[in-house]
Amino acid sequence: MSHRIAETHPVVVNPWSGLRQFTAARIALGRAGVSLPTAPQLAFQLAHAQARDAVHQSLDVTALKQNLLSQLSLPESQCFILHSVADNRSAYLKRPDWGRRLRDSSKKTLVEACAIKDKNDPTASWDLAFVVVDGLSALAIENNAVSFLNAAYPKFINEGLSIAPLTIVEQGRVAIGDEVGEILKAKLVVVMVGERPGLSSPDSMGLYMTWEPKTGLTDERRNCISNIHKAGMSHAEAVRKLAYLIREARARQLTGVELKDETDATQLSKQTADQNFLLA
Numbered sequence: 001m002s003h004r005i006a007e008t009h010p011v012v013v014n015p016w017s018g019l020r021q022f023t024a025a026r027i028a029l030g031r032a033g034v035s036l037p038t039a040p041q042l043a044f045q046l047a048h049a050q051a052r053d054a055v056h057q058s059l060d061v062t063a064l065k066q067n068l069l070s071q072l073s074l075p076e077s078q079c080f081i082l083h084s085v086a087d088n089r090s091a092y093l094k095r096p097d098w099g100r101r102l103r104d105s106s107k108k109t110l111v112e113a114c115a116i117k118d119k120n121d122p123t124a125s126w127d128l129a130f131v132v133v134d135g136l137s138a139l140a141i142e143n144n145a146v147s148f149l150n151a152a153y154p155k156f157i158n159e160g161l162s163i164a165p166l167t168i169v170e171q172g173r174v175a176i177g178d179e180v181g182e183i184l185k186a187k188l189v190v191v192m193v194g195e196r197p198g199l200s201s202p203d204s205m206g207l208y209m210t211w212e213p214k215t216g217l218t219d220e221r222r223n224c225i226s227n228i229h230k231a232g233m234s235h236a237e238a239v240r241k242l243a244y245l246i247r248e249a250r251a252r253q254l255t256g257v258e259l260k261d262e263t264d265a266t267q268l269s270k271q272t273a274d275q276n277f278l279l280a
Contacts, residue, residue, distance in 0.1 A: 051197035059138035082106035099173035126164035129186035133172035137194030181213030
């Protein structure tokens with residue numbers, strides 16, 4: 001009898017399958033014998049292929065630059081295309097340290113641009129610098145960078161912050177933002193980087209913020225906002241969190257482990273107070 005049932009219904013449905021509507025995680029997939037059913041197995045292979053493609057996909061930096069200049073109404077002199085020491089994707093993946101430093105020609109480009117500004121005002125510095133980095137997912141930058149900066153750039157301008165020229169870095173990693181920020185003499189640097197692709201999010205972008213950036217800083221000096229993509233954190237929410245961290249960083253003159261993102265806790269505390277009849 002059981003043999004005939006198995007022939008009619010080869011897939012055993014997991015009783016938790018209803019929970020799948022609440023998460024993109026691979027749960028309650030059922031089974032066929034001791035294996036996954038065909039459909040979930042094929043879906044896994046597709047997601048894995050998409051993640052691999054995202055790692056190896058190159059960023060069209062020229063198109064991105066023109067799009068940013070157009071969307072943000074900036075002159076040509078307000079955006080630079082830079083490159084890390086890693087010449088290509090293969091070198092980038094094999095030598096992470098090469099992705100953390102600018103090549104000499106890129107450093108020269110920034111130094112010359114800063115020399116013009118310093119000549120006019122030797123004591124001038126920027127409040128904030130945005131560094132757009134392909135990272136491990138150029139797709140994440142292509143899908144999120146312009147929309148995010150469309151929301152963030154005018155907000156911080158309206159708050160009175162001076163923003164350094166935008167920089168786009170090919171074959172870069174998070175720490176390369178410290179070198180860029182140091183050359184630009186920025187008080188704060190925000191690195192927008194393509195995060196390592198997951199099996200449900202090949203296009204996730206992260207933000208890494210550092211106070212007084214300089215070459216050689218390590219991760220405990222940075223704050224991170226991650227999982228920014230269509231199915232994750234929205235651009236508006238990411239801007240809200242970044243604005244909070246920037247205000248706190250400027251007030252305390254630090255970032256990293258001593259600076260916590262308390263936006264959610266503050267909001268929860270406010271909601272609790274509003275709902276507490278004893279405080280009415």
